[in-house]
Amino acid sequence: MKIFVRFISVVSLLVAFAASANAADTVSIERRLRNLEKELTTLKKEQKTYVKSTKTNEFLSKLQFNGRLHIDGKFYDEQKYYETERARDHKDDGVEIKRARFSVYSSIGEKSNFMFEENFNNDAASVAQAWFNYEFAKNWDVKAGQVIAPFAIERYKSSNVMTTINYSNSLINTAIPYYLTGLSVWGAGEKVGFHGGFFGDGTSSDGSRVDDSTYVTSGRLFYAPVRNEDLVVHLGVGAAYNDKDRDISENADTGVRTHSTIEDITAYGAELGLNYKAWNLQVEANKVLYDYAAGTNSGADAWYHSAYAQTSFFLTGESRSYSMYGGTFGGIKIKNPVNKGGKGAFELVTRYSYSDSSDYTRGVSVDDGRKDEYLVGLNWYPRTNFRFMFDYSKNYLNYQDDANAVNDQEYDLYVFRTQLNF
Numbered sequence: 001m002k003i004f005v006r007f008i009s010v011v012s013l014l015v016a017f018a019a020s021a022n023a024a025d026t027v028s029i030e031r032r033l034r035n036l037e038k039e040l041t042t043l044k045k046e047q048k049t050y051v052k053s054t055k056t057n058e059f060l061s062k063l064q065f066n067g068r069l070h071i072d073g074k075f076y077d078e079q080k081y082y083e084t085e086r087a088r089d090h091k092d093d094g095v096e097i098k099r100a101r102f103s104v105y106s107s108i109g110e111k112s113n114f115m116f117e118e119n120f121n122n123d124a125a126s127v128a129q130a131w132f133n134y135e136f137a138k139n140w141d142v143k144a145g146q147v148i149a150p151f152a153i154e155r156y157k158s159s160n161v162m163t164t165i166n167y168s169n170s171l172i173n174t175a176i177p178y179y180l181t182g183l184s185v186w187g188a189g190e191k192v193g194f195h196g197g198f199f200g201d202g203t204s205s206d207g208s209r210v211d212d213s214t215y216v217t218s219g220r221l222f223y224a225p226v227r228n229e230d231l232v233v234h235l236g237v238g239a240a241y242n243d244k245d246r247d248i249s250e251n252a253d254t255g256v257r258t259h260s261t262i263e264d265i266t267a268y269g270a271e272l273g274l275n276y277k278a279w280n281l282q283v284e285a286n287k288v289l290y291d292y293a294a295g296t297n298s299g300a301d302a303w304y305h306s307a308y309a310q311t312s313f314f315l316t317g318e319s320r321s322y323s324m325y326g327g328t329f330g331g332i333k334i335k336n337p338v339n340k341g342g343k344g345a346f347e348l349v350t351r352y353s354y355s356d357s358s359d360y361t362r363g364v365s366v367d368d369g370r371k372d373e374y375l376v377g378l379n380w381y382p383r384t385n386f387r388f389m390f391d392y393s394k395n396y397l398n399y400q401d402d403a404n405a406v407n408d409q410e411y412d413l414y415v416f417r418t419q420l421n422f
Helices: 002-020 029-062 402-407
Strands: 064-080 094-108 112-121 124-137 140-148 179-188 192-200 215-227 231-243 247-250 257-259 262-276 279-292 301-314 345-359 366-381 386-398 409-421
Touching: 094 124, 124 179, 301 366
Parallel strands: none
Antiparallel strands: 064 094, 064 409, 094 112, 112 124, 124 140, 140 179, 179 192, 192 215, 215 231, 231 262, 247 257, 262 279, 279 301, 301 345, 345 366, 366 386, 386 409
């Protein structure tokens, strides 16, 4: 509006100037020209300020602020436990802030966007995700920064829509770090999608490298042959390689370096997902190869494996969404939320999962135990952005080696969660 007024003012001066050319008693032409130049200069400055302000307001209008707060209470009932060298496995009851996250997301132009997410829990803060994204083809993006390392369907399901409170007994999160920094490609077509990336290790607090050649490369290929309102069928495979030949310490006097006991880790996985109306099924199986350095566990390879099968059913008829781009199941639309006079949504959950970190083949003698979990749960969604969860699980930890049998554990776990996200 100001620019328009200035423009009218300039036009008026031009008209007056034209009239003054034929009037002997008008103010001098030179003074009018100086006034006109000042008005034009001011108009140009205000125009630049307006353009900058418009761009800034446009950028700010695209900013999206998101957050989540997950508060968990855990209570253990241990039937079998011995105070041995594995006392660190002793289970403690308590209440904790599992996740307190805040994120900022915005688009930059038509084909790029960025995200920054900070995580606060256990009196500490850390960056969860921080990346820049560019769409080089329709539904195909390249991301640079810290992202979720591509591998399995369980990783890509947001903690806000996880079916259970805790992840399964999968070995993948131990073998392949959850968040990694590097370059990745994400994309999907009508039925096929792919996630893959190449990642390096981090740096120390002074900015120097803490390794010589550590890197991770991982990928995931998935296929959804059926995807409609009532039925979704999802199939997928994943693979990852983690180079663990890294320097973990160096003697300042002798310069001798001590390397990790693990040379590298290779992981393979398969996944299956089904969603039929109110019923959902998710299954994954993983196999992990640890290549130990000479002098450690006979210096040979050790195969570990894990798997889980989980199913859920909405008593109130809701159905989980599916993202082809993410290759995973998402949240629900509550049919009758409590803020509209309803009772919310209720979901029954069951899961069996195990991980076996023992290998006695090919001369290898590794016995880190086998964990088995049997879980049932109930989730209540009173309204959008709120959820209350309860999981009960029976857990076993067993060792094959008689010498380690005294470390076997058996316990019941009761977990409650109050969840808010926005």
